Amino acid sequence: MKTPAMKPLTISGLITALLLIALSIYVVEDLPAFGDENSPANKYVKLFIIDEDGLVESLNAGVLPSKIKIKIEEMGFNKEENYPTLEEGNYKIERSEKGSLEGGRLSEGGWDVLIHEGEIFYNEPIRYYFIKEIDRNLTVCRYNWPVRANERTEEETGTTNIVTAGLADYRGYDTMGEETVILTGAICVILLLRRRGRL
Amino acid sequence: MTQLKKTYKRDVIIELTTSLMVPFILLFGLYVMMGSGGTGGGFQGGTILSAGFILYITVFGVVKGREKMPESVNAFFKSFGLFLFNGAGWMCILFSLAAAQWLNMPAFWPVSDFMGIAGSRSFLIAYMIDVGVGLTVMAAFVSQFFDLAWKEDDEMEGDEG
Numbered sequence: 001m002k003t004p005a006m007k008p009l010t011i012s013g014l015i016t017a018l019l020l021i022a023l024s025i026y027v028v029e030d031l032p033a034f035g036d037e038n039s040p041a042n043k044y045v046k047l048f049i050i051d052e053d054g055l056v057e058s059l060n061a062g063v064l065p066s067k068i069k070i071k072i073e074e075m076g077f078n079k080e081e082n083y084p085t086l087e088e089g090n091y092k093i094e095r096s097e098k099g100s101l102e103g104g105r106l107s108e109g110g111w112d113v114l115i116h117e118g119e120i121f122y123n124e125p126i127r128y129y130f131i132k133e134i135d136r137n138l139t140v141c142r143y144n145w146p147v148r149a150n151e152r153t154e155e156e157t158g159t160t161n162i163v164t165a166g167l168a169d170y171r172g173y174d175t176m177g178e179e180t181v182i183l184t185g186a187i188c189v190i191l192l193l194r195r196r197g198r199l
Numbered sequence: 200m201t202q203l204k205k206t207y208k209r210d211v212i213i214e215l216t217t218s219l220m221v222p223f224i225l226l227f228g229l230y231v232m233m234g235s236g237g238t239g240g241g242f243q244g245g246t247i248l249s250a251g252f253i254l255y256i257t258v259f260g261v262v263k264g265r266e267k268m269p270e271s272v273n274a275f276f277k278s279f280g281l282f283l284f285n286g287a288g289w290m291c292i293l294f295s296l297a298a299a300q301w302l303n304m305p306a307f308w309p310v311s312d313f314m315g316i317a318g319s320r321s322f323l324i325a326y327m328i329d330v331g332v333g334l335t336v337m338a339a340f341v342s343q344f345f346d347l348a349w350k351e352d353d354e355m356e357g358d359e360g
Binding site for chain 2: 018020023027034044155156157158161163164165166167169170175176178179180182183185186190193194
């Protein structure tokens with residue numbers, strides 16, 4: 001039995017497939033193990049840098065210094081803008097060591113400001129601010145994915161709609177899989193129901 | 200007797216209403232599908248587009264609907280939508296050659312040159328990813344509807360013969 005000669009279309013398809021496989025291997029090699037730490041969703045939103053003079057003792061004692069509090073409220077995160085207030089007793093400060101897992105998140109070492117919002121269904125304090133000490137300076141950041149999505153989506157993706165950016169950009173692989181599922185379903189229906197020779 | 204079953208009962212009111220409505224349904228589907236700051240997205244827009252086609256097929260019959268949406272166009276749209284989506288991702292990975300994150304820029308230089316990186320990301324989201332999803336969803340639903348309609352026709356023929 002003679003093997004049929006390869007057509008040019010077959011060869012070009014083979015080359016394309018091999019290139020795509022090589023590219024996939026390259027990309028998979030580059031993937032971080034459990035999500036990209038530097039991806040937009042996981043970064044902090046840096047607010048400002050302030051000198052530490054006597055602020056560290058106050059932070060260790062569990063009291064947010066009024067300097068930081070006033071500056072945060074001047075930036076617009078105050079009661080008038082519907083942000084949670086930083087009144088005494090409303091928050092608590094926790095120190096986490098570098099490299100420890102705090103609430104499922106790898107800590108970078110610093111003070112977390114947890115605010116109890118009094119939600120009905122999630123009745124636990126939420127991490128809002130994050131204070132890090134570098135070279136006798138205190139860097140104040142804000143956390144978490146909803147905050148970041150609210151404030152940075154327009155700047156990063158040029159779209160005003162958070163949901164669109166989340167669907168198509170930040171969670172693009174998920175949408176790709178959904179679309180592939182739809183295509184596969186259509187192909188399965190064709191294979192099961194369609195009679196041969198009827199197009 | 201077979202001819203009677205094959206011919207569709209025509210109704211002037213339904214046909215006129217449908218032929219007036221279908222273009223606007225398709226236009227509304229395009230409006231929902233496109234645009235990054237818009238109301239919907241690819242899935243919803245594709246569903247509305249396919250609803251327009253399905254309304255046309257239901258009213259005018261499978262044979263006339265097949266003239267508007269031939270199998271070649273259907274198959275092309277079905278695979279081309281997924282190709283657009285995946286092509287955008289591949290292009291971004293190829294141009295940036297960085298960690299495999301969706302739409303990781305500085306990709307897509309022809310657009311990012313005069314729109315900026317955020318602008319080109321917005322362009323990709325609005326006109327490649329959403330349109331890709333929409334085309335695939337529309338063609339998949341229309342093709343499934345055709346298959347089911349033919350199945351019914353074949354079974355009716357089989358009963359008689």
